[in-house]
Amino acid sequence: MNEIANKARAAGVVGAGGAGFPTHVKLMSPAEIYLVNGAECEPLLKVDQQLAAKYAHQLVRGLQLAMQAVGAREGVIAFKAKYVEAIAAVQPLLASNMRIHILKDVYPAGDEVITIWMATGRRVPPAALPKDVGVAVNNVLTLINLARAVDEDAPVVDRTLTISGAVSDPITVTVPIGTPLREVIARAGSVTVDKPYFVNGGPMMGKLISSIDQPVTKTTGGIIVLPEDHVVIRRHRQPMQDVLAIARAVCEQCNLCTELCPRHLIGHELHPALIVRSANYRDIGKPSVLLSALTCSECAICEQWACPVNISPMRINVALKAKFRAEGARYVGDLRPLDPMAEHRLVPTSRLVTRLAISAYNKKAPLDETASRSSRVVLNLRQHVGAAAVPVVQVGDTVQRGQLVAEIPADALGARVHASISGRVEEVAAQFISITH
Ligand code: SF4
Ligand code: SF4
Structure with a gap:
């Protein structure tokens, strides 16, 4: 190395x-x-x-x-x-x-x-x-x-992330990794809607957060707060059986999801319209059509932008990916010619903001690196691609900020984890280490 x-x-x-x-x-x-x-x-x-x-x-x-x-x-x-x-x-x-x-x-x-x-x-x-x-x-x-x-020789112990959406003071903060999201969201003033939902990441590719007691990880780039009835939240909460039922009932095979799919535009086989048709009618055609779901980037263009009848080809792709991965299936396919219109078919951000109904939330979120004072952090042992890190500390140990607390397992792909605050190791579990100050 x-x-x-x-x-x-x-x-x-x-x-x-x-x-x-x-x-x-x-x-x-x-x-x-x-x-x-x-x-x-x-x-x-x-x-x-x-x-x-x-x-x-x-x-x-x-x-x-x-x-x-x-x-x-x-x-x-x-x-x-x-x-x-x-x-x-x-x-x-x-x-x-x-x-x-x-x-x-x-x-x-x-x-x-x-x-x-x-x-x-x-x-x-x-x-x-x-x-x-x-x-x-x-x-x-x-x-x-x-x-x-x-x-x-500085280890990764902090993370910078934006808190935006339905909050009084959108902000971008740097906090110790492991800080509860609840504390980070509080740095953005007050939540301005009655029934808030929280998205980890951006409105297009982010994932719904089940609990804001979860900790910040090395990959947490933002928390978006949105009301319960917001189109982005409704999409996230739609049960899979509804996604499939809507696809069966109303897909017009207009092909727009494919014509606007960025991966398809640059020459990938991925063809969301055909995947929807395959899912609807078990009309698989070439097996590679379905397997190409494995190459979907989950950018959400097909569901949030392209489809005129509110179908989510992306959700179908996500379900297919899980199935194929469980089976150990792999996609093999060549790069095809670039669509000559590719450059012009990507979506202008300003129009996307309007379509997503987030114009009112598209404000500055100034960077504030005032030290955060979290008294307890939870360090996930798997904040990365690969194997979970292996703890090298025990309950009761005193650790300093920056000290190694979990090591990459031998001969595995992974990443080390370091204490993000000084304090005492409170718990060592299979998934995490918690430290209190
Ligand atoms: S989510 Fe997947 S299928 Fe849909 S537009 Fe993006 S890359 Fe294409
Ligand atoms: S854009 Fe919607 S209606 Fe058109 S083919 Fe794709 S899923 Fe079907």
């Missing part, structure tokens, strides 16, 4: 953009281009654009280290033009082999595969990885964490 990857491993750096892939593993695969995904295309989330402006030096340093680790000849930072402060802060720091790429303000510009295509012209084949086309990708916070890991 190279020294930079080794430092990332030691610090527990994982992809902060969502999946939490261990960064040290990514830093061990050669790539020609290192891409910083600074698109932050989910409406209402304001994390990366503000961190890039405030910590521009660390972002560019992280990119330089990542490029060195994988032997990249070019570094590309993808921003939207409206991130004026981030661009102004980063541009003067760029080395001659780095550039900023300005993305159109469309959704899903931040989907890794789409960002790669927009910023480099390379298309990742279905079921392939960015490294298969010579590209490595991380988001802004991940590379800032990498710079801190290498230059300061």
Whole structure:
């Protein structure tokens, strides 16, 4: 393992953009281009654009280290033009082999595969990885964490996230990992609706939160508060049998979900209209049509934007994915020609905001890094892709902020976990370690 990857491993750096892939593993695969995904295309989330402006030096340093680790000849930072402060802060720091790429303000510009295509012209084949086309990708916070890991031996103990939606004072805060969501939401003033629901992530790709007593993890990018009757919440709460019943009753086979599916547009077989038809009539046609559900990014364009009769091809894909994964099935398929209209069929963010009925919530959420004073944190042992970390502390131990509390199991893919506050280990369970101050 190279020294930079080794430092990332030691610090527990994982992809902060969502999946939490261990960064040290990514830093061990050669790539020609290192891409910083600074698109932050989910409406209402304001994390990366503000961190890039405030910590521009660390972002560019992280990119330089990542490029060195994988032997990249070019570094590309993808921003939207409206991130004026981030661009102004980063541009003067760029080395001659780095550039900023300005993305159109469309959704899903931040989907890794789409960002790669927009910023480099390379298309990742279905079921392939960015490294298969010579590209490595991380988001802004991940590379800032990498710079801190290498230059300061600083482990990942904090997370920056936006609290937005139906709250009096939308805000972007940095808190110790493991802080209960309830405490973080309180930093955004008061909730302004009677029956609030909470979404972890953005309104398009986020997941409904079952309890706000859950802790912040390394991949928690935002909490969106919405009223019970909001269209986004109604979608999330719709039972699967209703999704299937509606699909059977009203699908017009208009094909719009396929014509606007970003993955289909860039040449993937994924064809949500045919998948809906297959689910409706058991008219499977080629088995690969159904298996291509495994390549769905869950961007929600088909359900929140394309379908005129409120069907959710995405939900059907999610159900198929679970079934296929349980069976160990894999999708195999070639990259097809790019749709000549692809660039023009991605969705303008401004129109998406209107369609999602979130215009009233689309406000600034200024970054406030005032230290949070949580007296108890719960550190999930699996905040990343791979195996759960193995505790190396016991109940009653005194730990310092930044101290290692859980190690990667031998010969496994995973990430370390560190104490995010100083205190006493209260509980060590199969899924988590809690620390009280
Ligand atoms: S969620 Fe729908 S639009 Fe998005 S990739 Fe999947 S099938 Fe395509
Ligand atoms: S957009 Fe809706 S109605 Fe049209 S084919 Fe897709 S699921 Fe059916």
